[in-house]
Amino acid sequence: MTAACLRDIRLFVPCLALFVSACAKTGDPQPPLVLIPKPAADLAARQSSDKLVLTVSAPVENTDGSPVSTLAEVEVLRLVEERAGNLPVKNEEEFLARAQLLVKVPAQKLPAYRQGGKLVFHDDLVFEDRSIIYKRGLRYAVRFINGKNQTAGLSNQVYVAPLAIPGPPRGLSFQLGQEYIRILWPPPETNLDGSTPPRIAGYNVYRTEDPRSLPPAPLNKQPLRATEFEDREFQFDKTYYYLVSVVGSVESPYAES
Structure with missing residues (x-):
């Protein structure tokens, strides 16, 4: 083979590569990836003196199983209702229609709420009529919201009927x-x-x-x-x-x- 033929082959190969690349098949359009933290399932409440303490695990997983990376804020909601035993869990629509936002914490401020691997929130039970504390029941839920203001829904609900208890003993x-x-x-x-x-x-x-x-x-x-x-x-x-x-x-x- 002559030198001229070698030159012709070298010039042709790049052209062939460009042709193949231009004709490659593209994939089907894919919907945008939506990352939303999975709702909490371990919200718990206890009474401390005349206040309530709520604990819940911080979100670590999205609804698709991927690690949480888009958490923007955590909301704690409270519903005041009649005091009764064995009340059924409210559906989400009913709960949100009647509940009030107790606290909203931006993700960057959550470290101040972490204690022992949990997020801890306090409800000081501030009511104009303090006697209502021991006459009503209180139902709580939290929800995690991503940077696009999207949520996968409420956590489990916890119901508390506060009790009139003594303060700590004095004169130790x-x-x-x-x-x-x-x-x-x-x-x-x-x-x-x-x-x-x-x-x-x-x-x-x-x-x-x-x-x-x-x-x-x-x-x-x-x-x-x-x-x-x-x-x-x-x-x-x-x-x-x-x-x-x-x-x-x-x-x-x-x-x-």
């Missing part, structure tokens, strides 16, 4: 021994709303080395019936802070001062 005292620290306290005489007798299912004792934080679990495994507790799991040369709370109800939802 201590007795020190070689092997124990004994904490003693007088029982409360009234509930937070002034009613009697005080609703006391037991007591919890908490210990911390940082007075600004409360441990997630008390020292006692079960609510105490007695008004004293011996701490035998301590170390010398450490400073401890103790807090005693009243357990008003061990049923769900849990109520503690």
Whole structure:
């Protein structure tokens, strides 16, 4: 083969490649990818004194199974309704028509609400008539919203009927021994709303080395019936802070001062 023929072949190959590329078959049009966080399924509520604490896991997965990357905000909603037992779950349309927005938190501010792997929200139960707290039931739900203001719907709903319970005991005292620290306290005489007798299912004792934080679990495994507790799991040369709370109800939802 001559040199001229070689030159002709080299010039032809690029042209062939361009022709093939131009004739390639394109795929069918695809709808735009929509990423929406999956609704929460573990919303829970408990009473703390005359307030309510809501906990829920932060979203980690979209409805299509992909990791969450478009979360824009979290909404907490509350519905005030008649107090009754075994109320059915509201359908989403009915709930949204009657509920009020309790709090809306932008995604960039959620780290301030994280505690122990959960998002924690507080409802201070601010009503013009404070007595309504113990006369009505409260139903809660949350929803996750993406950057396009889209949501996959409400979380599970939780219903709470707040109880009039005592505040924490006052006048704690201590007795020190070689092997124990004994904490003693007088029982409360009234509930937070002034009613009697005080609703006391037991007591919890908490210990911390940082007075600004409360441990997630008390020292006692079960609510105490007695008004004293011996701490035998301590170390010398450490400073401890103790807090005693009243357990008003061990049923769900849990109520503690």
